Amino acid sequence: MMKIKSYLMIAFAALALTSCNEDFGDWLSQNTNDAPAQVTVGGLTFAPVSGVIDYAELDPEVTRVKVADVSVAQTSADFSNVIYRLIIGGTILPIDADGTVDRAELEALVLSMYGREPVARDIEAYVEAIVGDGNSATRLRGKDPMVFKVKPDAPVIESAYYYIGTSNGWAGGDTSYPLSNGGMDPYENPVFSVVVPITEENGEPADNWFKIFGQSALERENFWDGEFVGYEVNGENGLSGKVTIGMNDVEAFAFKFSPADYPAKVIRITVNFMTGEFSIEPLNFTEYIYEVGVNTGWSSVIPMRCKDNNGQYRGFAWLNGEFKFRPNEGDWSGDWEYVSEGSEPNTFILGDTGGPNVPAPQTGYYMIEVDLGTMIGKLTPISVITMIGSAINGDTNWGTEYEMVYNENSGMWEWEGDLTDGEFKFRADHGWAINWGLDGANGLCQDGDNIPATAGHYKIQLRAWCDGDANYFIE
Numbered sequence: 001m002m003k004i005k006s007y008l009m010i011a012f013a014a015l016a017l018t019s020c021n022e023d024f025g026d027w028l029s030q031n032t033n034d035a036p037a038q039v040t041v042g043g044l045t046f047a048p049v050s051g052v053i054d055y056a057e058l059d060p061e062v063t064r065v066k067v068a069d070v071s072v073a074q075t076s077a078d079f080s081n082v083i084y085r086l087i088i089g090g091t092i093l094p095i096d097a098d099g100t101v102d103r104a105e106l107e108a109l110v111l112s113m114y115g116r117e118p119v120a121r122d123i124e125a126y127v128e129a130i131v132g133d134g135n136s137a138t139r140l141r142g143k144d145p146m147v148f149k150v151k152p153d154a155p156v157i158e159s160a161y162y163y164i165g166t167s168n169g170w171a172g173g174d175t176s177y178p179l180s181n182g183g184m185d186p187y188e189n190p191v192f193s194v195v196v197p198i199t200e201e202n203g204e205p206a207d208n209w210f211k212i213f214g215q216s217a218l219e220r221e222n223f224w225d226g227e228f229v230g231y232e233v234n235g236e237n238g239l240s241g242k243v244t245i246g247m248n249d250v251e252a253f254a255f256k257f258s259p260a261d262y263p264a265k266v267i268r269i270t271v272n273f274m275t276g277e278f279s280i281e282p283l284n285f286t287e288y289i290y291e292v293g294v295n296t297g298w299s300s301v302i303p304m305r306c307k308d309n310n311g312q313y314r315g316f317a318w319l320n321g322e323f324k325f326r327p328n329e330g331d332w333s334g335d336w337e338y339v340s341e342g343s344e345p346n347t348f349i350l351g352d353t354g355g356p357n358v359p360a361p362q363t364g365y366y367m368i369e370v371d372l373g374t375m376i377g378k379l380t381p382i383s384v385i386t387m388i389g390s391a392i393n394g395d396t397n398w399g400t401e402y403e404m405v406y407n408e409n410s411g412m413w414e415w416e417g418d419l420t421d422g423e424f425k426f427r428a429d430h431g432w433a434i435n436w437g438l439d440g441a442n443g444l445c446q447d448g449d450n451i452p453a454t455a456g457h458y459k460i461q462l463r464a465w466c467d468g469d470a471n472y473f474i475e
Helices: 007-014 103-114 214-219
Strands: 040-041 044-048 053-054 064-066 066-070 081-088 089-093 100-102 122-132 139-142 146-151 161-165 192-199 208-214 227-230 241-242 244-247 255-257 266-272 277-285 290-291 302-305 312-319 325-326 337-341 347-351 364-371 378-381 385-388 400-402 405-407 410-419 422-428 435-438 442-445 452-453 456-464 470-474
Touching: 064 103, 089 100, 089 103, 100 103, 103 122, 103 146, 103 255, 161 192, 208 214, 208 266, 214 227, 244 364, 255 277, 290 312, 302 364, 400 410, 410 422, 442 470
Parallel strands: 053 146
Antiparallel strands: 040 044, 044 066, 064 100, 081 089, 081 122, 122 139, 122 146, 161 208, 192 266, 208 227, 208 255, 227 244, 241 277, 266 277, 290 302, 290 325, 302 312, 312 364, 337 347, 347 378, 364 378, 385 400, 385 422, 405 410, 410 456, 422 435, 422 452, 435 442, 456 470
């Protein structure tokens, strides 16, 4: 068999490439079927290996993978230096004369093309030979591709998972508590999490027993007769460890969280389905978190409020650059950074990862939402805030609006003009999905009471921020 010299011979490729119609004619002979079983190029015949190259079954010590059986073809050409390579898409992958390629390079290529889902993929590879005589080099390429199959090493990860346990009364097939990975491909982000409340029994926080089931369980004739995600010993797990996946109450038993050991009102359950690791995090959400960024000079903060102890925060701010969030008004400990885009428009995934700031959106005013249960943030752009009501030009049908203007210097929406006797409220983008009404004194909140007004000329300012920290000022 022709011996392949060092890969330093790649230098031949830098020499002038010459066309070749005569001297190399028999080097290019090959099958002409639609899907050739073998390809002959540069004096060697490459026949793709049968079956599937399954990375899950490869010896971890193996550094090269055989993709083709190679034999010497009959040829009259006499070149002593030949370099072979596979062209897969736009990528070049060197192949030795024994039909092997670098294990890591092939895996990286397949993952970049198809992701890590453990499905056998057809890899079409054109075989090229760089042949030379020391003075010039010629590139020879087979007309048709050689096709072999590769299967990445990864567990089967379902598209959706759900909690079932104490918090929903072990209702078979109930999907009230879905685990979320931000709506991403599960092989790009295999980390799923859900926040569930701690229930009470006889007035005291109850132990939370639970399992996790995949989307496929909803298709079973008997929901409980099949695989679940659980723990190897019933109820004897801590706050972290490894899951087991198997038959219900045979391999997969129930997790247990005890609020007597770890006081909490809710818990976040997280499972990395790629590594099989889980964690249970006791949570007691604070009432406020804070947005900080270019818009605040990275010093002052905008408060965001969670009203129902469910980890869902909402606030309003003018954004003109990058930003992030932190749990404390006065320091940076435990701040949350950007991980990636979310699956829905204007959403993003957060984490305590030391990562980058959330990228700057288009400059403007936004409703900002953060769910610390799922670690998903969302921006809703607001183009205008208006005043509407019977105090607006005496329109008792609430059909007339005065548009306010945002003042970057004051950080408030402002309007100046005449009001009549009556009432009014503030609302965003001419709709009621986002509105502000009275929540005591000058405090404002979503869906609050109408604001009384007497006739006169006024300058009105609105600082939206969040429920409990939204105010209007009138003079």
